[in-house]
Amino acid sequence: xxxxxLRVEWSPGSDxxxxxxxxxxxxxxxxxxxVWAWLLxxxxxxxx
Amino acid sequence: MxxxxxxxxxxxxxxxVGEGLLARTICGEPLVMYRTGAxxxxxxxxxxxxxxxxxxxxxxxxxxxxCGYHGFTYAPxxxxxxxxxxxxxxxxARVPAYQVVEQDSLVxxxxxxxxxxxxxxxxxxxxxxxxxxxxRGMEPLAARYELLVDNLLDLSHETYLHAGYIGTPEVAQTxxxxxxxxxxGIVYVSRRMKDVECPPFYATSTGIEGRIDRWQDIEYHPPCxxxxxxxxxxxxxxxxPDGDDPRAFHVEVGYAIVPETDxxxxxxxxxxRDFALDDADVSRFLHDSNRTVVLQDVEALDVLxxxxxxxxxxxxxxxxxxDTGGLAARRVLQRLTGAR
Numbered sequence: 001x002x003x004x005x006l007r008v009e010w011s012p013g014s015d016x017x018x019x020x021x022x023x024x025x026x027x028x029x030x031x032x033x034x035v036w037a038w039l040l041x042x043x044x045x046x047x048x
Numbered sequence: 049m050x051x052x053x054x055x056x057x058x059x060x061x062x063x064x065v066g067e068g069l070l071a072r073t074i075c076g077e078p079l080v081m082y083r084t085g086a087x088x089x090x091x092x093x094x095x096x097x098x099x100x101x102x103x104x105x106x107x108x109x110x111x112x113x114x115c116g117y118h119g120f121t122y123a124p125x126x127x128x129x130x131x132x133x134x135x136x137x138x139x140x141a142r143v144p145a146y147q148v149v150e151q152d153s154l155v156x157x158x159x160x161x162x163x164x165x166x167x168x169x170x171x172x173x174x175x176x177x178x179x180x181x182x183x184r185g186m187e188p189l190a191a192r193y194e195l196l197v198d199n200l201l202d203l204s205h206e207t208y209l210h211a212g213y214i215g216t217p218e219v220a221q222t223x224x225x226x227x228x229x230x231x232x233g234i235v236y237v238s239r240r241m242k243d244v245e246c247p248p249f250y251a252t253s254t255g256i257e258g259r260i261d262r263w264q265d266i267e268y269h270p271p272c273x274x275x276x277x278x279x280x281x282x283x284x285x286x287x288x289p290d291g292d293d294p295r296a297f298h299v300e301v302g303y304a305i306v307p308e309t310d311x312x313x314x315x316x317x318x319x320x321r322d323f324a325l326d327d328a329d330v331s332r333f334l335h336d337s338n339r340t341v342v343l344q345d346v347e348a349l350d351v352l353x354x355x356x357x358x359x360x361x362x363x364x365x366x367x368x369x370x371d372t373g374g375l376a377a378r379r380v381l382q383r384l385t386g387a388r
Contacts, residue, residue, distance in 0.1 A: 004231035008372050010223035017369060022230075032372040036379065 006039045008032065021045065051075045051193075051307045052271045052384035054160030056169050058304035058316055061184065062153040065089045069113065071104035073308050075159045079146060080104040084111040090124045091146035091157050097128065103143070152176055154304070170269040174300040174320035181325045183335035184318035189346050191353035193271075193313040194381065196305045199345055200274050201237060201373040203264055209348055213341050218244040219264075226372040233380050237266040237373035243283045249337050250280045253330050254297045254323060259283045266373065270380045276301040298322045301338075311353060317342050 007020040019027045019035040025045045027038045038045060059074050060081055070081040071094055078094035080103040092113070094102050101117035108114070112129065114121045120141065121130035128141035147158035152172045158164035174180040189196060199205060206215035218241050227236040241262040250256065263279040281296035304316035319338045324330040356363075367375060 004229060006228045006230060006376075008226040008376075010225065010369050010372065012223050015369065017372065030369075031367070032369060032375050033367055035372070036375055040379075 006036075008035050008039075050385045051310065052381065054162075054164070055158075055271050055384065056149070056156045056164055057159050057272050057306050058154050058314075059091060059148075059157040059306070060089075060155040061186070061316070062089075062150060062155055065155055067108070069104045069106065069108065071102060072314070074157060074314075075307050076309050077159060078102070078104075079157065080113070081155065082108065082113070084124055086111075088124070089148050089150050089155050091148050091155075092122065092124075092126050093144040093146075095143065096120050097141055097143055098131075170273045170275075172273075172275065172300070172302055172318075172320075175302075175318065177320075179325075180300065180320040180322050181331060182318050182320040183331050183338070184316070185335070185339055185342070186317070187315045187339070187342050187346050188308075189313040189315045189349060190311070191313060191346075191349040192311050192356075193305050193307040194378070195349045195352055196303070196313055196315060196345070197268070197270075197274075197377050197381065198374045199349060200276075200303060200305070201235065201266065201268060201377045202370050203237075203239065203266070203276075204370040209344050210341050212248060213337055213344075214247050214249045216245040216247050218262075220370070224370070224372060226376055228376045228380070233270060233384070235266075235268040235270070235373060235376045235380060237264075237268075239264040246280070249334075249341075250297070250299075252337075253321070253334055254280055256280065256282060256297075261285065268373075268377055270377060271307075271384055272305050274303040274305060311357070315342060315346065 005022050009018045015030050016028050017035045019039045021039050021042050029035050057074050059072055064070055065081045065083050072079050079091045080094040081091045083089055094104050096115040098118055098120050101115050103113045106113050106116035111124050112121050119132040120128055122143055123129050126143045126145035128137055131137055147164055149156045149166045149169055152175045156169050175182050204220040207217055207220035222239050222241045225238045243259050244262055246256050246260045261281050261283050265277040267275040278299040278301055279296050285295045287293035300320040302318045306314040308314055319334050
């Protein structure tokens with residue numbers, strides 16, 4: 001993924017969202033607001 | 049949320065700006081637009097500096113506007129060049145002239161201070177490409193622009209609001225992928241549907257009778273520019289490795305979501321296609337169908353604006369997976385407006 005890109009994937013067949021930061025860190029959650037908050041906390045990502 | 053300033057906004061389609069004096073309010077600023085004899089689009093503040101009379105209700109004298117109330121006369125750069133009954137023109141006799149860029153058959157204006165970077169204006173090359181035919185229009189929306197942004201970033205609403213036109217059950221059922229380019233401030237939302245029902249909008253215009261693969265790839269350039277790259281193909285037909293895709297139908301849907309005031313919006317829309325280029329019936333069908341779809345959104349959002357205006361402050365919305373793109377768009381808009 002290019003620098004500065006934040007990505008959220010919604011897994012088919014699931015309610016889970018996966019957030020992927022431009023630094024490569026990942027999180028999963030079921031709430032898009034929580035995923036964006038996690039992505040925007042870069043570089044201080046909480047474990048998720 | 050406030051309206052973002054120091055931004056480019058679409059103010060008109062090129063064909064709207066001509067001999068006449070076109071009045072249009074953009075971001076709360078009343079403009080008058082016209083085209084000079086040399087073909088340049090001009091946008092001036094639509095208020096005579098003397099007694100506020102709208103210049104759009106006035107008259108042209110060549111490339112100049114003569115105020116219809118007392119005759120103050122303005123050049124295309126906004127400078128007053130004549131006043132009635134005296135030779136001295138007051139030093140402050142000038143109306144603001146807006147920076148205008150015309151490209152891809154759209155007239156953009158810079159709303160803000162200083163000079164905008166014309167290179168930052170997003171492109172829509174389909175609108176003037178000989179490989180595409182475009183139908184388009186503009187509808188007034190009695191609702192804040194953020195509601196239309198929300199609407200267009202989450203196309204799952206097609207299933208419910210636009211059933212029988214562009215909505216099928218699979219739209220709402222198919223997961224999306226959302227990406228934000230934080231440096232460029234662009235939001236991408238992608239929904240790739242395989243082996244799904246073909247809605248009437250595409251079945252009638254393309255002639256496809258069976259099931260389809262349907263791609264909806266959104267590209268939102270806040271604050272006002274929205275592109276939906278739509279690909280329709282018989283199920284199983286894939287693009288070639290070099291991107292060549294002759295068996296698919298490509299429809300470039302676009303919107304310019306332009307605030308008129310805090311609670312009203314210009315809803316510019318277009319549909320550009322790379323098939324049936326000479327077929328007037330397809331053009332008519334796509335125009336009428338898409339306008340119907342836009343008006344379905346307008347009706348819903350007009351209602352929503354009234355609901356919001358009447359509710360007490362602090363209403364807590366609920367967001368789910370389908371809102372991932374809309375939430376991303378809100379964040380970028382908040383950054384542009386300086387809102388929290």
